[in-house]
Amino acid sequence: MNRSITLVGVAALIAMSTSSFANEHGASKARADAPSTEVAWTPETLALIRSGNAQKGSQLANEQMCASCHGHAGIAQSNNWPSLAGQRAEYTYKMLQDYKNGSRNTYPLMTVLAKPMSDQDMADIAAFYASFKLPPVPVGTVIDKALADKAELLVMKGDGNRLLAPCMSCHGYKGEGNVVDVPAMAGQTPEYFIRTMQDYKTGKRSNDVYSRMRLMAHSLSDQEIIELANYYANLTQ
Ligand code: HEC
Ligand code: HEC
Structure with missing residues (x-):
């Protein structure tokens, strides 16, 4: 319960200033006033x-x-x-x-x-x-099917208690991405996936407009991130 209240508070802060999140949590202070990107979708x-x-x-x-x-x-x-x-x-x-x-x-x-x-x-x-197709399961990766299965609930349903929207609502059912700036993730390499999610979590990566991914990652446990990496690496087209 406390956690949801904190998140609502954070969401309100972000609505006022999209760059305040990292600062609130002590990370990336130097970039606190910088916009998350200079790209405008004109x-x-x-x-x-x-x-x-x-x-x-x-x-x-x-x-x-x-x-x-x-x-x-x-x-x-x-x-x-x-x-x-x-x-x-x-x-x-x-x-x-x-x-x-x-x-x-x-x-x-x-x-x-x-x-x-x-x-x-x-x-x-x-x-x-x-111009290429999305990748197959990354070479040399042994997918842990049990871990991947655990991620399915978060991907398909999210978690209302933590105000987590389902991943697929933005990234698509098949991890194919979406308009405009939502990336495809099907077949993404799991080590990279985990690292970049951790970077969103700590605020080291802060180029996501409206803190959409920093907010998501902040509420996920390290174990859930590993499960999600297995899920997406195994999700081929
Ligand atoms: C509200 C929409 C939204 C939701 C929900 C969402 N994402 Fe994202 N995600 C984005 C956007 C937008 C980006 C690109 C941000 C940027 O420009 O850095 C992104 C980027 C990412 C990346 C980085 C991809 C790369 O190639 O570096 C990962 C990994 C990711 N999301 C995982 C997830 C997972 C896992 C979930 C569910 C727990 C999720 N996302 C839910 C919108 C969303
Ligand atoms: C020495 C290895 C290396 C070379 C050479 C390299 N990259 Fe990268 N690239 C990386 C790594 C590692 C990342 C992820 C870094 C991070 O976490 O920000 C990355 C990230 C990217 C991303 C973002 C991917 C995503 O999913 O968010 C793009 C786009 C990209 N590189 C394009 C290029 C292009 C174009 C070139 C050639 C001009 C290039 N890279 C050369 C290692 C490399």
């Missing part, structure tokens, strides 16, 4: 992303050696790195912008790589990765 931005040229994106990805970590077809080489295959172009575009301007500062190398990219480069790269 018709111009959406049109730019739609104009992305996958072939040019493929060339850029080759030149920059993105494949050395994210794989030639966007399927990560290690479960520590995210797969990008089949990801929604808007989300990939937003991540590259967020790394470039420091809104997402969870991995310095991605910031270094995104810095020289133009808006058009990002749209082209986003189109390239969006």
